[in-house]
Amino acid sequence: MAENKAAWKLAVKSGAQCSDEEDIMAILQEQNEAIAMKQRQAKQKEKARRSRPKNQTKKELITKFDVVRIWGSDRTCWEFVSSIGTSGGLLIMWDGAAFKLYNCYKGDRWLCIEGVVAKDNFHCAICLVYGPHERAEKVSMWEELSYIAGLCQVPFYFLGDFNEILHLEERKGVTTLPASAAEFRTWINDMELIDLALNDRAYTWFRGQSCSRIDRSLVSLGWLDVYSETCLRSGLRDLSDHCPLVIEDSRRVEGPRPFRSLDSWFTHEGFLRMVKEEWRELGDVQFLQKMKALSEPLRRWHKQHFGNMAERIKKLEEEIRKVDDMVSSGRYDGTTEARRRALVSCCEKWYLRQEMHWKQMSRSRHANEMDRNTRYFHNIASARRRNNRIESLVINGRLVRNQARIKIAIRDFYKCLYHQEASPRVTFRDGLVHRLEREEAETLEALPSVEEVKEAVWDYESSKAPGSDGYNMHFIKKVLG
Template sequence: MLGLIETKRENISKYDVGRIWGHSSVGWEFVESVGAAGGLLWMWDDNMFKRRNCYKGDRWLCIEGVITKNDFQCAYCLVYGAHEREAKWVVWEELSYIAGLCQVPFCLLGDFNEILQVEDRRGLQNLSVSAEEFKSWVQDMQLVDFPLTDRKFTWFRGKSCSRIDRVLVNIEWVEQFPDLRLRGGPRGLSDHCLLIVEDTKVRGGPRLFRSLDAWFSHEGFLRMVKNEWRTLGGGPFLDKLKALTIPLRQWHKDNFRDMDTRLQKFEEELRKLDE
């Protein structure tokens, strides 16, 4: 399941979703932006999650369905919180209504544009009225705020740092998935870092194959693939694909050299600056 906030897109096509997701077994729903402001996009693996209902608001997108692996009926709600106090209350009331309408374990996640405690904002001494109201709403809804395991803040602008992005679930969700954890991913060019919810029980498995968009714009890439494919003969298709990774890896080193290392270095420098 992948959620994107502030897409800034009034229209999203199946082609757009396919390019992001990478293959065709994807379900998706979106809330259009208002001009270049806002916009939400949910995507999920159709083999893993079966959608039953979809509900939309100006600042939230809710997908109700079932996780096929364990037949767990639930609802995911992607949230882009308002900035003004009155508008925030409107969003919270709408989320309360949708949670009551679905009557299944609920997961709210996204940018709530509000903090829950003083430590969520750098240099803050007291909670604002709006933050106190948000804290009361979370308690009234009996939601659990997933702790962030590897960083303190999720939003950065200049010297300002806050944790306004979070994942809120009800107790039924925690009971069903006791080994979930929340960590922050790199933020790249955004002023928000990624939020990644993962199951700590999941281990092992084959190493994922990664490609770069830059490969396909390189004038020699497709020619190299065709030549290497011909040299592999007429063996089983999957075996040929596996064998192809060796020349691909070498071609990547010859043409892009230490780009992966440089990117990792820049991401590490960004992480240190955030901290």
Template sequence: MVKDLKNKHKLDMVGLIETKKQIVTRFEVARIWGQDGFGWKYVPSDSASGGLLLIWNDLVFKMNNCYKGERWLCVEGEELSYIADLCQVPCCFLGDFNEIVQEEERKCATSLTRSAEDFKNWIQDMNLVDMPLTDRKFTWFRGRFCSRIDRVLLSLEWLEEFPESRLRGGPRGLSDHCPIIVEDRKLSVGPRPFRSLDSWFTHKGFFRMVKEEWRGLGDKPFTDKLRALQVPLGRWHKDNFGEMDKKIAKFEEEIKRIDDKVSNGEYDETMKARRKALVTCCERWYVRKEVHWKQMSRSRHAKDIDKNTRYFHNIASARRWNNRICALVINGRRVRNLARIKITIREFYKELYHQEGSPMVGFRDGLVEKIDEQATVTLEELPSVEEIREAVWDCESSKAPGCDRYNMNFIKRCWG
């Protein structure tokens, strides 16, 4: 399915369903599709078993040939990858693909078939994200055989528009397939943690603000001052970088308004200077947005900023979506309650790194050689400023921030 969000209507491209009907009429297809301008082909069922119906939007997909068999239906036309790239709108491919992409998706499977490898390669070529099914392992059951062959594949544009999309399974009932349901439900993940942003350095007043706040913190230890600095930095970010897209849209609208006046014959030096100033401000915000999303994506594929904001934004959205923990197996049971998941994770690492007491270690005579006095002094000597600087500057600037939520770029540029 392809959905045109700007025009607020569906552009469904292709739909394949199992009918279990011997005869399918155009009236029935129109009721399923819900709008005019569709093409369709079908294969009748064998009694109450099977039956295939393929429907497509005539405005989007053009059929070249159709091939049928007793239990299969194939329509030849334009490639989905070409259509999806041409439309440049969010895409969602869902249904029974009759293939797995991982060995664990089929019970007792030890390898992937050639067709499964081809399907897996198609997903990668289309840059689709395979939504995880969090509340069950398999979607198809027949006797003691079970597989996960029903799935939802989302484009990066879809995740950008619907970042809170989730997939869950419904009750199987009398069918051999479990229905799959896509929801756009916002998860409550708690307050957003602080992190330093590289885009702050594009603002002229940033260094001045940091120096003033740093002096105001007095003689506190360095780490305490970094922690205390998070509050004014968060406030400054909200005042100066909040609602970035709205600010860009406002500048673009002002530029368009001037262009409309020029089109109607109005033009003077004041208008020329006004448009130049607006373009300069708009370009500055474009750069800030590019720097921000490049950092969020943590991508190394583009070394320099070159108007790849959409690319970085899509990578960041996919990374955030793939890293999300929607369910966790706790004591053999799958739990989806986010509050309980947080508590369990916190308790796990608290127990993992907890130590009741220091072990008593004894050394036998001759097991460890005694070091000389000069080596002892060297071991206890504090590192010099040059050594600390060399170690810090040797770190990658764009790496993810540490436990203090500041990345190395912030340290280098503020205290370089």
């Protein structure tokens, strides 16, 4: 009130009349109440912000006590990047027995450790990222990460809050991508990184009605060469703005794999002879049942002659290296060169088989036009397998991760979907529907000739499979033609 009276005295000096006092005092009172309300709201927001859990560390110093309290073991190793007030801050922890640290690199917005995974003797680097908001700062951070990747020259794993999206569906309610999104995609492609799919949720960051997928995991091709089944899932968000990301190497056996004929089998000189012998032994069985029964001997033959292609190639390369070492040390006789030529010829044959195998498994539309790049096709096939895997499913309103329950739910769904219900018999009155003449009906019911069947089969694309039995048209043309 004292402030209001002081304001009134100034108004009187400026020419205000006494009759205006009540109106002016009421206006001043409303303004004061509005200011007080804003101040209270600001204090409440600040209190809520300070009490809200953070997914990034907000401490300038991380002690062993802090790490042991989080990890639960005193064998834990850690590195961190200090926060500046409430901005930034990164912490990475690992089991010292599982990962041996070689080097550690730090930036304002990233933290990288380089070392060896003890179990697999795998030399790699893992980098945590906390992306900035400004476009120029993002570009600068990506350049720093490119430099570190070039410095280490090992398979890389980038993960964290990149504060950037790649597709429109990764941010709720937007119709255009920011300019930095295209630059982010270019950086990912230049670094030859794979953005791991997150199949169990659309967004990883929430605030009010705003939702985005700004947290992601990017892995190099070298990483997937060793851990080809690396996949990503989300955890419970609880009170945080961000969802935790869980990275798994899911080498799980989830039942028998479906049969699939491989084009590389035909490079083996004894394959067609084996198929004909097995076909004769099956006897006079209905054609489709015979094809189904043939898949079992084909599985056994594949395991015996084409199993572990990478291991076979590795052994041949080792033998070639041993022959080269013999020549280098002066131990050379008349059979050495002949042995090397035979090893090289055999190795080239397995290179071709491996290339054909992964081209077929990748189902790349550009496979025929591309040069040999087995690693490229291998990673396309692995990515397809990861994306097609159903890690979780919402059943009756609940998120279920148990694979057995998911299989039962899927089976029951399609069983119900394709269930045939009894329907009333429908007839037509005479004259309502035009009847076919006998000759027309006989023409429609006539079986196709062998030539017509063969023509239809040969017109079909060889890489396609007409049914679910696993035989593609290349197999049918080669074996049954």
